[in-house]
Every structure is written in structure tokens, then in C-alpha cells.
Amino acid sequence: MRVHDGDPAPKKGQREEKPLFASSNPRDRILFTMVVFALAYVLIAGRLVVLGFTTDAPTIARLTAADSVSAARPDLVDRNGEILATDIRTASLYAEPRRILDVDEAIELLSSVMPSLNTPQTRNYLASDAGFVWLKREITPDQKRRIHNLGLPGIGFVDENRRFYPGGPTASHFLGHVNIDNEGIAGMEKFVDGEGLADLQAFGFANKERSLEPVPLSLDLRVQHVVRDELTKAMDRYKAVAAVGIVLDVHTGEVLGMSSLPDYDPNDPALALQPDRLNRATAGVFEMGSVFKSFNTAMALDTDRISIDDSFDASKPLRVRGNTITDFHGKHRVLTVPEIFIYSSNIGSAKMAQAVGVPGQKAFFSKIGMTDKLPGQLPEMARPMLPPKWDELTSMTIAFGHGIGVTPMHTAVAAAALMNGGKLIPPSFVPRSREEADGLAKQVVSPKTSDQMRYLFRLNCERGSGRRAEVPGYRVGGKTGTAEKIVNGRYVGNKRFNSFLSAFPIDDPQYVVLIVIDEPKPEEGQYSATAGLNAAPTVAAVIRRIAPMLGVTPRFDMDSNALLVSY
Incomplete structure (x- = not known):
């Protein structure tokens, strides 16, 4: 007798049911499983292909365009909140070549609105198999309307951000500009990117829907307008090739105004590539001429070797190793230190430098920042050009x-130190408190x-070459500089x-004003074109206009010939 566990035995004539895959061979079971998974992957891949062909092509194009859209930037504002740079919404034109029905017709119709699109490059774009191409970034509202009315399939628009500078060229070298993707590539625009904006954009925290806090700058738009306006007048009046103007707060180092002409309109940044559009204020390096006698005199007075009552013989030229040093308007006699300054004696200044010595001069010029690149937020800062051999003649x-x-900015910053009690403060292009400045x-x-x-500066405007810089009530002090330029290795x-x-x-200095005029010509009726005849009156014109704006109260209770300090 047989005993059965589990299911009963099949009846006679009944067929025994077997599993779908009942092979006892393990290799067969593995092969079967692999086939099943392969079929599943084939089905999934096929479905994806179908979806790819059936997805709305304009949607894909819009997604592609969105990835390329210019990110938002914060407004740049002046110290009083006036907008200097802002984003505006603009349309850009794109194409989906796969959806273009007739390339020739599309080009003909598009070029009727924008003739610049009638090029072999555009034809190659539209005849390609690409899914998306830009045709023109930043088109006008009228161009968008007219192209939209053409009803061309495969042609679309994307709204994106465009940088706009309401003041045009007014502060171009200060602000800088952006590229087609709204990325800062010069000036304070580039500085803002370097301070973290570029990272925010990369991680999607500065897209077109997000508002960013405005970035305040040290610039005073009113002062900036005056500086540029007076430089423009001076270039026209004296037939100059270029000009620079800087207004600097002596207690904080803030740059309230900075202009370099010729300049450019940052709304058309391609103009910045022209060679004469260099920012001469911070990126141009020049021999500054007799304004350096300010630093030479301060160096001498700050030692124990020379006092303001000392005198130096300037009666005859100095001859050193075959070179002769003369005075432009020589007095041919012994001069006191104040006389050397107001008469701008080269001979007297050279003898003062001799008294200090080469090591002392090098150390002093290094201390006042004349041997290194200036710190500051503006990217365009040039290094000084130092003599290859700093010997006695060079000194x-x-x-x-x-x-x-x-650079002219080096000169203005060092001059501020001579005026503010002796403190060298690095320049700042963003607002800075006096406490912050004192810490630096x-x-x-x-x-x-x-x-x-300060006494010598004022004396020079009362009795020396700076008389034309006088502005009644505002007590101006200063020093002229007339430097011959080098052409083909020789001074001309x-x-x-x-x-x-x-x-x-000058009795309580608040601001330094530096004006530079490059290659001025003599005015009609004048035999010369020295700094006292053109740069000095330009300074007077600037101060006359900006002093009331800056809240400097005029004073008329001081004797115009009174000296501030008696020695």
C-alpha cells in the first residue's frame, strides 16, 4: 500500500499540470530571468522614444532658453539712493530649426524687420537639425511685435534681463559694464560679482523672479555729474586729448566722484574696447610732475633734518652725471622751503631730496603707497612704474x-594723508564710516x-601758481604740476x-580734488599752457559747484591774505 503526502494522485486519463518553467537546470532559470528583464527594458526604452517624439517641441525650446536666460543683478545706487544701474526686461529671439518649414521664406521675412539677420550664418542656423538656437539677444519691443505678427512657425521669444544705465556715460569707468549674459566684466559691476553674486546666480538664487537688495556705492551722482561736465568743458576749451577728475573724502577715503575722458556709454559696452577709453584715473600710470613736490616737501619736513624755515641755494642749475636740472621760472637766488614750494623750484626740491637721501626717499614713498598697487574694490587698479635703478639722480x-x-588715484590718496592729520586711508568705492576708515x-x-x-597749499593759492584755483568763501589750497610727456624715449x-x-x-580739509588735463593747448591770447592756466581754473569750477552740494559752508570772515599757520 502507498501512502501520499499532499495532493492526491491524478486520475486515469487526466493530464498532469506543470509549472510554466519547470526545468530543474539552474542555468535555464537564470537565462529565463534575463530574457524577462531585457524585454522590460526594451518596452521602457520604446515608450521613452515615443514620448520624445510626441512632447511639445516649443516647450522643450522654452526650457532650453530658460537655462540660458540672463540672471538678475541688484541695482547699483549712489550714496543718496539714486539708481546708477538697474535691470530691465527685454525680449530675445530664438529659433527651433526642426520646425522651420521654409528657410528662405523665414530669412526673407525676418530680415524685413531685422536686416542684420540676412546672413549666411543665420541661414546655416535655420537649416540645421538643432533643437534650439539664439538668433538675436535683446531686441526692441517694436521688433518683437513685428516679428510676432509674421506668424512664423519655429520662431519664438524669451523675456530676460538686460542691464540699463540711466546716466549713460556719466559714471562709466566707476560702474563698469556687463556682458550679454548680464555678468559683470568691468568696474563695480565686476566687483559685485566677485562678492558672491556670481555664486548666487550659479545656484539659482538670483533668477529673474527674485529681487536683490540694491548695492550702495560711495559715488555722489551730483558730484560725478559736475566733475564730468567740467572736464568736458576743459577738454574743449584747451583742446586737450584726455582729462581726469577725482573727488575724495579725506577722512574716509570714499571716492565721491571719478571721471576719465574720453569715456563710453556702458549701455553700449563695445565702445570700452577703444584704446582711448582707458580709465586713466586708476588704470593709467603717469609721471605726475610738480604735484609730487607736495610729497617731497612733506618727506623733508617730516624728518629732523629740514624745517620750514630752512633755505636752499637755487641760484644756478644742478649738474649731475651729465644731466642738468633747471627751474621753469627760476628766481636765481636762495629760496626758503615755502618759496621752493610756491615757485615750484626743481633745483630746490632736488636739494631737499639730497638732504633726505635715497634710502629715506624710498622708504617714505613706500610708506605713502606710491610703490604698490592701491587696495580697493575697483578691479582696474594699476601698479606704479618704479625706476629700474633708484640712485641719487633718480631721487x-x-x-x-x-x-x-x-595713477592719479595714488596721488589723490597720498594727498589726503597730507591734509587729514597724516593718516593714509585706502580708497573706497563703497560707503565707509569714519570709524571704519580710522581702523584702516x-x-x-x-x-x-x-x-x-596745509599752510603751503594755501600759500600757493594766495601767492603762487595756484591763484586761479581760488573760490571765494571756500579757502582752496593746492599745488600745480606741469610735466613734459615722453615721446619716443625723449621728453617733449x-x-x-x-x-x-x-x-x-584748507583750514579744516574735507575733500581732495585732483584735475588732470592731458596735452592742453594754449588758449587764444596765451603764450603757454601750464597747469596754473588750465588745471587750476578747472579745479575752481568744480569746487564752486560741488561745495554747496556737499554742505560746505562758505566763510567770508577770513582775510584773503591771512596764512593759516605761522612759522
Whole structure:
């Protein structure tokens, strides 16, 4: 007798049921499983292909365009909240070549609105098998309307951000500009990207829907307008090739105005590539001429070797190793330190440098920032051009501004230190409090030397070459500089680089104003084109207009011939 566990035995004539895959061979079971999975993957891939062909092509194009759209940027505003740079919404034109029915017709119709699109490159774009191509970024509303009315399949628009500068060229070198993708590539626009905006854009935190907090700058738009306006007038009046103007707060280092002409409109940034559009204020390096006598004199007075009562023999030219140093308007006699300054004596300045010595001069010029690139937010900052051999002759020529090249901004920043009690403060292109500035300041000359330099600056505007810089009530002080330019390795007498370095009000200086006029010509009726005849009156015109804006109260209770300090 047989005993069965589980199911009963099949009846006679009944067929025994077997599993779908009942092979006892393990290899067969593995092969079967692989086939099943392969069929599943084939089905999934087929479905994806079908979906790819049936998805709405314009949607794909819009997604592609969205990935390329210019990210948003924060507004740039001046110290009073006036908008200097902002984003505006603009349309860009794209095509989906796969949906173009007739390439020739599309080009003909598009070029009727935008003739620039009638090119072989556009034809190649539209005849390609690409899913998406840009045809023109940043088109006008009228162009968008007219192209939309053409009703061309495969042609579409994407709204994106475009940078707009309401003031046009007014502050171009200060603000800089952006590229077609709204990325800062010059000026404070580039600085803002470097401070984290580029990272925000990369991670999607600065897209077109998000608003960003405005970035305040140190610039005062009112002051900036005046500086540029007066430089424009000066270039026309004196037939100059270029001009620079800087207004600097002596206690904070804030740059309230900075203009370099010729400039450009940042709404058309391609103009910035022209060679004469260089930002001469911070990226141009020049021999500044006799304004350097300010620093040479401060250097001498800050030592124990020379006092303001000392005198130097300037009765005859200096001859050093075959070179002769003369005075432009020589007095041919012994001159006191104040006389050397107001008569701008090269001979006297060279002898003062000799008294200090080469090591002392090098150390002093390094201390006031003349041997290094200036710190600051603006990317376009040039390094000084130092002499290859700083020997006695070089030291004597540096005393009157030849043999060393610096930027006008170097000159203004060092001058502020001579006016504010002796503290060298790095320039700032964003707002900075006086407390913050004091934390960065470095004492480079004594308060006594600063007082003496203010005295000399004022004396020069009362009795010396700076008389045309006078503005009644505002007590201007300053120093002229008339430097011959180098052409083909030689100094040329009829090509001058003129400047006037000033401060006001000189009894309690608040602002430094530096004006540079490159290659001015003599006015009609004038036999010369020295800085006292063109740069000095331009400074007066600037101060006359900006002083009331900056809240500087005029004073008429001081004797116009009174000196601030008596020594």
C-alpha cells in the first residue's frame, strides 16, 4: 500500500499540470530571468522614444532658453539712493530649426524687420537639425511685435534681463559694464560679482523672479555729474586729448566722484574696447610732475633734518652725471622751503631730496603707497612704474615728479594723508564710516607736518601758481604740476601732462580734488599752457559747484591774505 503526502494522485486519463518553467537546470532559470528583464527594458526604452517624439517641441525650446536666460543683478545706487544701474526686461529671439518649414521664406521675412539677420550664418542656423538656437539677444519691443505678427512657425521669444544705465556715460569707468549674459566684466559691476553674486546666480538664487537688495556705492551722482561736465568743458576749451577728475573724502577715503575722458556709454559696452577709453584715473600710470613736490616737501619736513624755515641755494642749475636740472621760472637766488614750494623750484626740491637721501626717499614713498598697487574694490587698479635703478639722480628727478609713474588715484590718496592729520586711508568705492576708515588708517606723517602742508597749499593759492584755483568763501589750497610727456624715449616740451592737486576748505580739509588735463593747448591770447592756466581754473569750477552740494559752508570772515599757520 502507498501512502501520499499532499495532493492526491491524478486520475486515469487526466493530464498532469506543470509549472510554466519547470526545468530543474539552474542555468535555464537564470537565462529565463534575463530574457524577462531585457524585454522590460526594451518596452521602457520604446515608450521613452515615443514620448520624445510626441512632447511639445516649443516647450522643450522654452526650457532650453530658460537655462540660458540672463540672471538678475541688484541695482547699483549712489550714496543718496539714486539708481546708477538697474535691470530691465527685454525680449530675445530664438529659433527651433526642426520646425522651420521654409528657410528662405523665414530669412526673407525676418530680415524685413531685422536686416542684420540676412546672413549666411543665420541661414546655416535655420537649416540645421538643432533643437534650439539664439538668433538675436535683446531686441526692441517694436521688433518683437513685428516679428510676432509674421506668424512664423519655429520662431519664438524669451523675456530676460538686460542691464540699463540711466546716466549713460556719466559714471562709466566707476560702474563698469556687463556682458550679454548680464555678468559683470568691468568696474563695480565686476566687483559685485566677485562678492558672491556670481555664486548666487550659479545656484539659482538670483533668477529673474527674485529681487536683490540694491548695492550702495560711495559715488555722489551730483558730484560725478559736475566733475564730468567740467572736464568736458576743459577738454574743449584747451583742446586737450584726455582729462581726469577725482573727488575724495579725506577722512574716509570714499571716492565721491571719478571721471576719465574720453569715456563710453556702458549701455553700449563695445565702445570700452577703444584704446582711448582707458580709465586713466586708476588704470593709467603717469609721471605726475610738480604735484609730487607736495610729497617731497612733506618727506623733508617730516624728518629732523629740514624745517620750514630752512633755505636752499637755487641760484644756478644742478649738474649731475651729465644731466642738468633747471627751474621753469627760476628766481636765481636762495629760496626758503615755502618759496621752493610756491615757485615750484626743481633745483630746490632736488636739494631737499639730497638732504633726505635715497634710502629715506624710498622708504617714505613706500610708506605713502606710491610703490604698490592701491587696495580697493575697483578691479582696474594699476601698479606704479618704479625706476629700474633708484640712485641719487633718480631721487632728484622724483622730487619734482619725473622718473616714477603712478595713477592719479595714488596721488589723490597720498594727498589726503597730507591734509587729514597724516593718516593714509585706502580708497573706497563703497560707503565707509569714519570709524571704519580710522581702523584702516596708517599714520604716515606727523600732525605737525600735515599742518605745515596745509599752510603751503594755501600759500600757493594766495601767492603762487595756484591763484586761479581760488573760490571765494571756500579757502582752496593746492599745488600745480606741469610735466613734459615722453615721446619716443625723449621728453617733449610741447606735449604736457598738467594737473592741479587741491583740498578744501584748507583750514579744516574735507575733500581732495585732483584735475588732470592731458596735452592742453594754449588758449587764444596765451603764450603757454601750464597747469596754473588750465588745471587750476578747472579745479575752481568744480569746487564752486560741488561745495554747496556737499554742505560746505562758505566763510567770508577770513582775510584773503591771512596764512593759516605761522612759522
